[in-house]
Amino acid sequence: DSPFEFAPRELDSLSGDDGLEPRVLAWRAAQDWGDVRGLVVRTDARVAELMLSLVRETAEARNDEAKLLGVIARFAFEAFPNATHHVLVARNHDEAPLRTLIARARAGDASRVPLSRTIVDRVLRDGHALLFVQGEQLGSAGESVVMSRLETAIVAPLTGSRRPFGVLQLDVRKPARGRFTQNDLDMLSVFASQVGLALERLWLHLQQQRAFQSTISALVHSLTLKDRDVAQHCERVQKVSMAIGEQLGLSATELEILSVASLLHDLGKQGIRDEVLFKPGQLTEAERQEMDRHAAYTQSILDMIDYPADLWDVPRIAAYHHEKIDGSGPFGVAGHDIPPAARIISVADVFDALVSERSYKPALPAERALAKLEAGRDRDWDAAAVDALRAVAGDVLADVYGIEYDPPRSGEEPMERAA
Structure with a gap:
């Protein structure tokens, strides 16, 4: 695998509305994810094992952002072996800009994995996980949005305990790797729910840590004045x-x-x-x-x-x-x-x-x-x-x-x- 980047940067890789037109093949509302999680884990032993490992490793990395992002990046390709790229964008509070936290490709340059602004806005607005396929191969019926150079993609919001604060996308850009299915969408729903909770927990910890350090700095300053x-x-x-x-x-x-x-x-x-x-x-x-x-x-x-x-x-x-x-x-x-x-x-x-x-x-x-x-x-x-x-x-x-x-x-x- 090629190196992947964790350096947060403002999201400047959202594509414009040009290129091929994949259409929505399936969606899964966030409120259904609890039921989906139980079904997926009960019926797929591999997924159950992966999810248990993900829960354990994200818990171990809960106070280390680089380590946590590394766990998420690795598990994304392990859980979805046909994916060629994945990208995670998020904001750590409601007023912050979206930032690219993970961009990874199985081969080649992963530094600019494009996302569609249309998709990001919709997923954040509706809180739905979506499955896209290339529009030309499925006719003109259905709802189309624009992404480029994709065979198929699955996208899910990151929610945690609050409204969606980010998006996780996995895509296939090589026809030989096949397409994502409804099962993949359900599995991404489970995966994204855990990722959202882990990131939210990390950011809460970091916020508390900054507040604590500010208190310490204030106390030291007061002693300096005395x-x-x-x-x-x-x-x-x-x-x-x-x-x-x-x-x-x-x-x-x-x-x-x-x-x-x-x-x-x-x-x-x-x-x-x-x-x-x-x-x-x-x-x-x-x-x-x-x-x-x-x-x-x-x-x-x-x-x-x-x-x-x-x-x-x-x-x-x-x-x-x-x-x-x-x-x-x-x-x-x-x-x-x-x-x-x-x-x-x-x-x-x-x-x-x-x-x-x-x-x-x-x-x-x-x-x-x-x-x-x-x-x-x-x-x-x-x-x-x-x-x-x-x-x-x-x-x-x-x-x-x-x-x-x-x-x-x-x-x-x-x-x-x-x-």
């Missing part, structure tokens, strides 16, 4: 945390949780009085106790956000970034009761505090900072996280802090210099 130094500290802690997490082999979901929680871990410092937050010297014990409350403030702010299902634990993880393995942190949580991501953030947070210059202290050399963390392994900080930071220290110091770092060999002093 204290740019704290905001920059959070960004560095995020980078260090991610390096540790990747070294430890965290999954993609675990890394996403770690990324969000580490970036927002000090959000609660907005609730600390300015005279404490911006004090140029060491804090008194009372001031230290007030400062420690920022972790609880962080959780109270983050608890107000509606999170994607995978990220529900972000508030607790962010709030626990000062917890100690021995249970001496602000919340008194110990050992494995501290979420792994929070243990990573704790190490990254302390490391950044040590190697960064503050108004009340100079920056500590990286090797001394690492040694301090190692001295608190299994008492203050998670041993695996500390060891992972040691393993990636060279890259972290170069990428995050602009410092070239050569780990010391036995009996030698470590080398540190500006990159």
Whole structure:
């Protein structure tokens, strides 16, 4: 098969009303698709197996547009072996223009598979799946619309849970491959209903993801307005945390949780009085106790956000970034009761505090900072996280802090210099 394109583009391949005139041979209303699905799946074992596979694979690809479109493109040719081309156009909301999401040919150039504007408009308007054949071969009776270079085509609307938002067309352009039948139309109805639901689910997820990211960006901006130094500290802690997490082999979901929680871990410092937050010297014990409350403030702010299902634990993880393995942190949580991501953030947070210059202290050399963390392994900080930071220290110091770092060999002093 030739390569197929997924890059969304505004639909500029709709043909004008010229060329051959195929006529409508059969149609299937969307409201009948439920009955058709049951009939097709019960009577055709191959179709039943294909549909089960399609449902499974579209579910697995539900959050990845490129992967989902790849599944749809592959199944279209598997389900309709005589089809020579297929194209999918859709809009992700009512006011958006139609865009070509898939255009594929079994052989040759698939970049411009033509569609008839007449057909697209009608299918979107009526919500019917249609079977077309070449008009010249069936006489002048019936309803004609214009497409070009086609022997036969089946076209179905993509509906999901709302009105039609796209069109899926499969066609045959080589007479030797035969024509589509009523059974093909019924099968396309079943196929298109699943494709529509999968695309709608994907776009809803992406919309929610964009809304969530906008919320995160707004929170980070609010922290920047309060204290740019704290905001920059959070960004560095995020980078260090991610390096540790990747070294430890965290999954993609675990890394996403770690990324969000580490970036927002000090959000609660907005609730600390300015005279404490911006004090140029060491804090008194009372001031230290007030400062420690920022972790609880962080959780109270983050608890107000509606999170994607995978990220529900972000508030607790962010709030626990000062917890100690021995249970001496602000919340008194110990050992494995501290979420792994929070243990990573704790190490990254302390490391950044040590190697960064503050108004009340100079920056500590990286090797001394690492040694301090190692001295608190299994008492203050998670041993695996500390060891992972040691393993990636060279890259972290170069990428995050602009410092070239050569780990010391036995009996030698470590080398540190500006990159």
